[in-house]
Amino acid sequence: MAVNLGRHAGMVAAIGLVFTVALGFGITKLEFATGQDSYLNKNDVVYKDNIAYQELFGGQAMLSVISMRDGAKIDSIFTKEGIATMEKVAQDLRDSGQVLGVISPVTALDFSASLVTSADGNPFNAVAAKALVNAQKSAEAAGDTVSAAARTADLGITTQRLLAVPADQQTLDNPEWVKFLLYDNAGEIRLALRPFFPDDTHAQMITRLPGNGSIESEGAASETIVSTTKALKFPNAQVTTTGAPVLLKGINDYLKGGMLGLGAIAVAVMMVILLLFFNVRWRLLPLLVVLIGVIWAFGLAGYLGVPLTLVTIAGLPVMLGIGIDYAIQMHSRIEEEVIIDRSPHPIQSAARGLGPALLVVTFDAVFAFLAIQISKVPMIREFGWLLIVGIIAICISSIVNPLAALGIREYKSPTKGRDFSEGKLGRLVVKMGSLPATAALWLAVAAVIVFVVGSVLEPQLKLETDPINWVNQDSQVIKDLRNIESEIGGSSELGVFVQSTDAASLYSDSAVAFVDTFTREQMSKYSKELLVGSSIVATVSDLTDIPGAKHVSPAAADVQQAWDLAPKDIQLSTASPNGKNFNIAFLTRPTSLEGQAVVVDGIRQTDAPAGIKVTPSGLAVVGVGLLQNLEANLVQLTWLAVGLVFLFLWVRLRSFVRAVLSMVPVLIASGLATIAIYLLGIELSPMTAVGGPLVVATCTEFTSLILLRYIEERQRGLEPREAIDITAGRTGRAFIVSAMTAIAGVGVIAFSSLPLLANFGLFVALKIAIALIAALTILPPLIVWADKRGWVSKGMLDRPEAPFLEVPDHKPETVS
Template structure:
């Protein structure tokens, strides 16, 4: 380790050249014109800060799907036809009660009141209560003349019996019809109204005592009933959230006897996330600030140690203000940009601040800020460009919110670096002019010694480290595809929230949590081929995917299940059957199931709704892909899966289809940047060896620990690469600087480590802490991202400090790293190389 030079000596290896002159002039100007710099900073802060008010929070499908994708177009069309998401109210009957006890006079009034209130709001498309469902069945089995034989249901059953070609099956149907007629005749006509227990019992249960199959979507079992409220389609997250709250408030006003009532739905989940984004964004920022204050006060032993935090906060205002002007939305992914950029920004600011202290304390430079800018700025700029290139690799992902995250980081980091350089330089130049920092040798402190120790592996370890790096990278790539990804959307959000408790309750009691819609378009919705097709699709998919799909609901299935008789052959409904059912269907059921192109016409679209039980996106994706691959509509008919389940599975496909490639794109981009800057294959390769270890090891750690990755965590590779490359760039550049001063390779590595130890370890801790802040989020999607990526970044930075020094020594001794131009000074005596013998700043780099 060299002795600090005296006041008249210079350790600056790059005093000449246009680059050096520029930074010297910039530093002097910053010090002399501190007031002007302050005014400029204030104007920028106010102007860009206003852009923060333009930031919008978004959780709608535009974050998950590209607007020009077919799935997005199909979902938009589906919601235009039949409305948006549904709110589900579950009625669990009290112990000792049964479903017929839901239809008391008080409850009938409550159902009527809530229906009237909700239907009066334009944000509500349809309200289907248990009473509505029973009313539909009542209309099917009733006739104007009071004779049940003339009811629509009786005519449909008679037609089915005539079309049944199996004599045994025909006989079974006849016996069932006689039994049904007997049940009807046993109830006096005056009591054949909803609210009469005997009639309710007949409407609810078939002749075997089971809940009628057509009513299962609304009465999934003998103790639960469901009310479905369809919200306005293609609404903004704000309007949809308001509509969801309206439904919950309307239900809370009513008292329902004999039942426990829970109202929830996917819209409540999205509203919950959106509400969290608005408050959580600031909460995470506050936690990050508090942790950074503690870190800087405890570990960063310099004058004005909180200055890096102050300048980075200003940089964050600039960055997010610019994001607001550019229309970048804050969503469940981009919200992570605040603590990440704070951590990375502190990382850069600490490096700059520490170097000024080094120039003042160890080298006693006449102008520490000028010397810092001359020596450090080439490395900081290269690290910034490499990081931006790594972030932009996220643009190759098909998910809009992931791409927005990449853009936010790629824009935010340079803006923060600009603020850091401008404000730190001006502030410290003013300070050094007024109260210069006194000389001090801090290189033997704990952080400096720790950094030297980390990089102390002998040069003979170089080749084994290269082999290990390649092996770890290949091993990580091999296990990458087998990592577990949590694909249940309910597991991405706060598990202690009321909406999750309600959705879990709904899944436990009714067996359903979401929907998968298929809309059928036809020139004639009421012909035999359309009816037969819808009937077949519904039954086949339920049979093929009973673990995901719990039931099917449509106008066709209502008729189809009505025609089913235990022990008899299945006979599909006819177009006339469907038309007759449509004629007597309540208005809410009509609007939910059929959309005719013109009043009185037959062309249009029909809705087939599958209710899904608790399941992951992977499981739902299997169903969606199977429908697309195997369902073959007849001529003139088109079937399109859509709805929230399809949007979710498409999101999973978008995130996963090139997940590993994003890491490779970032790695290749960073390598090309380094190669173009150094014009040296050896230096570029040396800089990426620790990156290879970091990338591979993080995958191996995740796989070995059995951790489940969230969709966000699965695309964190470019972030790890960006931070690791920053460290390797700074280490390589500092090594070249020390070599230009005449130090031998090993001595140069040790000197660099001793001098920069506190900066590297504090900045590394800042980067890790910045990301780790996300672990404080109640959303597992963000919390897991924070925990796993913080671990990955720590591994990446540690690999840079441990692996790169012996590689540099080994390669440098072979003349592959530093090539002196002329004589070298006597570093041991504290002398610098003369300007004539020292490469320019550009050559050293």
């Protein structure tokens, strides 16, 4: 084929270009999937509940934290200028159309004012006063005279403070009125206002994003919020605005742009490796071939509708690293056949010798990547499909393009020379595989032991489960998040979705009492994880908390009246208009997803009354669900990949022994790398969930090519030791170079500024390196030992060779 193509170089180039452009156009059809369905399965209860939750109460929150300096108190921001600034910023955000609601410090105090005053001017008709009176009556009915007395005294003091500010001066630019609203009778920030004023030197503006948004839409909204809130300037104050949307946007932006950068670095490193170590004519051709294959791969992915996610974008350097081996092997084999000149048709000989082997290793990879489909994480499964499509496209490119290009070259300008030198790399590989055959059995036993130990230790490997640690720690978003955590104690939230499962409203005394008790129990039980709980029930409940008095849950009527009086932005994030859904928002302390999982699982086990359903929701639950799905079958992914590839090789090679030999270095590589990472205490990123199948695919590529080339040499009449030495010498250069490029392609990810990717690159590169060493040192003595017993080449030595296709003679110009 290749020689015939050489007679029509122009046509071949034109057809190849048109084909590549046509496939490459599919890249324009690629779409980025960044919604919740990338992390959770649509049929998961968690996914469905979270969709419903966000439809009602919105998505993630952005925090603008105002921190006072130089001894100033938070009430000092309530000047005419300060109030105007906060109101303008809040209104600008609402007008942007990118947010669901904004609760500013002004909004919070306006709500507080509506609770302590009444339309008729009688303070005892206010919601707060009625709630206190109801609590007092409950104490009296229970015979709790101490609590009743405490509430009576506190109500008296509160009334005096209220009446001390004339009605016409009850405005937020009046310092005395602000102090009354903000501080309780003990001079502390009122409990009901703690979600907005954590202490007397801090306040928060909470901007809620629309629910069920993509990372792109939330990222764009976060940019608007950060930009708009820069106008929040007050004397003696510092304002920091950030939130989870900024963090996720940073990760997403890096994976989109940064991966292209890493891919470019990988290409540059591969170029250097090829120039220095790949001593052939047109030594950069494999790089061009694999780049064409990558274009085909991503184009096909676009046509097939395979989306790009946070994980699949890493496919570029991975496919470059793994795929270039195919092109290097084909190029090296063609060069070998041309120089040795043992066949009148060297290009056809190369195609016949290596083409079927490349198809075998491609199917090795396909079956390894199919194992990824058992992952419970949608974006991991999409990564598996991308790799399958990619490896097939690259295999075709690595067979067709080198044959065509080098066929054209050899037709026009044949390579001169008849001495094929093993070179330093070839001699190195021969030496690496020179272990005596007598060591084979012990090596096989060691391989099994290492793999089993690695599999036992793998579930114990530490996964980095704090999303904040997935990002460059020197980035601005991390600095801002750490700053907010140090100022107010936390920057993330955990939502709890309280639903009525029948037609009844939650504004009943029993339902309100349950929500109130539940909130307080969670705060007590998970005090190390939760900082403050906020809800419409908690607001009224906190109003009735008086020092020296036992807590009493508020009356449902008071809670409903409070919601009716609340500003729209507060209503949107606390309860549905029909009263059948409540939201409880817990501000969480800095906690890993693993720590949050404890809280989430505990909330799920809540024994709610009949007619009420309690569901943890929000970003924290999505994160916990992602973590649990990742950990669910981490080890099984590797085991299944090993099993599928082994079964394929058993069938394709028609020999149990040949299949086992191909898998031994895989077991060693997988086990040794896991043991090393465990002993070193390296924390792995969630992306390493796909590391096992990647290593299985790469390692079986090496082992299958070595085994099949060995059988080819045996078919030429060589004895086992001589055949394995010839295999090592002739293919050594290609193996070492392809291994270096594979490690470079994946290993360059280890230099990412994103720890999420860096650990993944380190993990996979380490396993690939061990796999190559194991394949080149352990496999040769195993093959020799087994073949001396007739187990390797049995039934494959007497196959008749099909005749070559005759091609027209040509008289090219010979070059050296």
